[in-house]
Amino acid sequence: MLGRRSVRSPRTLAAPVPVAAAVTALLVLAGCGGEPVDAAAPATEGPATFGRERAALVLTAFDQADSAASVAGDVEALRTQEVPPSLDLSIAAVRRATYNQRPQPSFQHINPAFAVPPGDPACFLVTATLKLSGAELAPTDVSQFVLGDDGQWKLSHNVQVTQPSLVVARSIDGRPATQGGTALDETSRRALAAEVFARSIGSTTSNRSLVASSPLLDGQFAGGWEIYGQQLAGAGAAAQRTMDRAEWSDCAVAVPTGTLTFLTIHATDTLRPAPGGPATVQMVPQSPDLIATGHRQTISGKSIRVNRVETFLLLVPTQVTGTSVLGLNDTALTVTAG
Numbered sequence: 160m161l162g163r164r165s166v167r168s169p170r171t172l173a174a175p176v177p178v179a180a181a182v183t184a185l186l187v188l189a190g191c192g193g194e195p196v197d198a199a200a201p202a203t204e205g206p207a208t209f210g211r212e213r214a215a216l217v218l219t220a221f222d223q224a225d226s227a228a229s230v231a232g233d234v235e236a237l238r239t240q241e242v243p244p245s246l247d248l249s250i251a252a253v254r255r256a257t258y259n260q261r262p263q264p265s266f267q268h269i270n271p272a273f274a275v276p277p278g279d280p281a282c283f284l285v286t287a288t289l290k291l292s293g294a295e296l297a298p299t300d301v302s303q304f305v306l307g308d309d310g311q312w313k314l315s316h317n318v319q320v321t322q323p324s325l326v327v328a329r330s331i332d333g334r335p336a337t338q339g340g341t342a343l344d345e346t347s348r349r350a351l352a353a354e355v356f357a358r359s360i361g362s363t364t365s366n367r368s369l370v371a372s373s374p375l376l377d378g379q380f381a382g383g384w385e386i387y388g389q390q391l392a393g394a395g396a397a398a399q400r401t402m403d404r405a406e407w408s409d410c411a412v413a414v415p416t417g418t419l420t421f422l423t424i425h426a427t428d429t430l431r432p433a434p435g436g437p438a439t440v441q442m443v444p445q446s447p448d449l450i451a452t453g454h455r456q457t458i459s460g461k462s463i464r465v466n467r468v469e470t471f472l473l474l475v476p477t478q479v480t481g482t483s484v485l486g487l488n489d490t491a492l493t494v495t496a497g
Contacts, residue, residue, distance in 0.1 A: 160227050160241065160317060183304030211333070214273045214283050214310070217304060217312045225249075225314070226265045232257060241314045242305065244423050244468045244488075248317070251451035258450045264292040268300075272332035274412035275420075278408040281306040282315075282410040284336050284419070286328040289319070299325050301460050301472055301486065303408050303421060316408055316421045318472045318486035321375060327474055327485065330414040342411035342418050347479045352405035355471055355484070356424055360384050360400050371486045376471075380487060395436025400428050403466075417476040418487075428465040448491035467491045 221240055227228035232253045241249055256263050271287035286301045303316040318329045343351075350369060357365045358373075361381035370376070384400070391398055408421035428448075430440045441459035442449050448465050449458065466488060474483040 160229055160237075160245065160252075160314060161176075161458050171173050186446070196213060201249045206277070209280055209283075210275060211273045214275055214285065214304075215271065217283075217317065218268055218271055218285055218287070221304070221312070221314060222268055226252065226267065229253070230265050232262065239311075239313075239335070240411050243315070244470050245302075245314045247468050247492055248313070248470075248488050254453050255450055260347075264294060266392060269297075272329050274331040274334050274410070276336045276338035280336070280338050280410075282336070282338060282408075284410050284412055285330055286320075286331055299328055301328050301331075301419070305389040305409055314382075316423070316472075318421075318470055318488050320472065320486040324474075324483075324485040327414060327416060327419070327483075329414075331412045331419060332413065335413050336410040336412045338410055338451070340407050340409055340411070342413070342420055343407070343475060343479075345362055347475070350400070350407070351422065351473065351479070352422060354482075355422060356402045356405075356406060356426070359424075359469065368480050370482045370484065375487060391430065391440075392433060395433050396430055396440040396441075397433045397491045398428050398430045400426055402426050417474045419472070419474055422471045422473055424469045424471070426467050426469060428467065430463040431461070442494065448494055451491045452494050454494060457495050458494055462497040464493075464495050464497060465491050466493045 224362055225237065225240040227233075229249065229252070230238065234253055235248055237246060237249050237253070252263065264435045267290045268285075268287035269290055271285050276283065282305045284301065284303050284327075286299060288297050289300050290297050298319045300317055300319045302314055304312050305315045306312055317416055354366055355376070358370060358376050359380050359480040361377075361384060388398060403425045406425075407424040408423070411418050411420035413419075430442070432438060432440055439459050439461055441457055442463060443457050444450075444453075444455055448467075470488045471484055472486040474485055476482065
């Protein structure tokens, strides 16, 4: 999990401090009570109702195991604690740490607030302060945990939220989450996914009444994409980003100002020579996307495809319009030459 921050493509931002990659960061949880438990252990035997106490035990166990795996750069150990898209971001963070020859710091979630569906849930949401060893700043993140077929709880989504969003994030405390991804209707989902994606690439045809103006989305993320295009143009190349599919988190929660939910977008960047440019395009080993995908050699070809995953935490008002982006993460998954 370490090393995540909200990011601008194709580079990580200097915005929120590491949790998933630095615009893309846990030991014993303070105040949770109970004894330490095995990190990947199935839910404990007990009452059928899964509430805050049991969710806190899951978070404690995760902090102990995932922090150690992050510090050690142990990808296989991370796989026992996380699933995509969170796992994708964590693996990319390990590769960045290895490339920079600098281990990731240990981390700990403190003062958590939970939103758990009633009954016997298969997911829950938590927001907490993230304490990073050796760091003065302690960002706030929002996470989703899901219950796998093997009966083990794993982290599936995680983003750090911006300072103005802390009150909204903490407002989930004690509220029942909605399980099954039914919090938003399909029409709203499609419209929001299309608008968030359009804004992420600085589209001039976007609908800013649907998604509110955001320094994170419109400034850092879309701004990073624009700078990347300018850099490619200087090398005689161009890039196009397309959305492959959109996914919504299993759990969402209604808070006083709307519905808090995760949107995950899978996208593809296609790099090609610009008209009148070289016959091929290339990415050098120092490229953030090559580092994130573990490549150590230059990649070149008539075209290069970069598959990536982008995670957004949204606050969706009742009328949908004016949706806010509270945090985001982005990382490349694969790079292939054609």
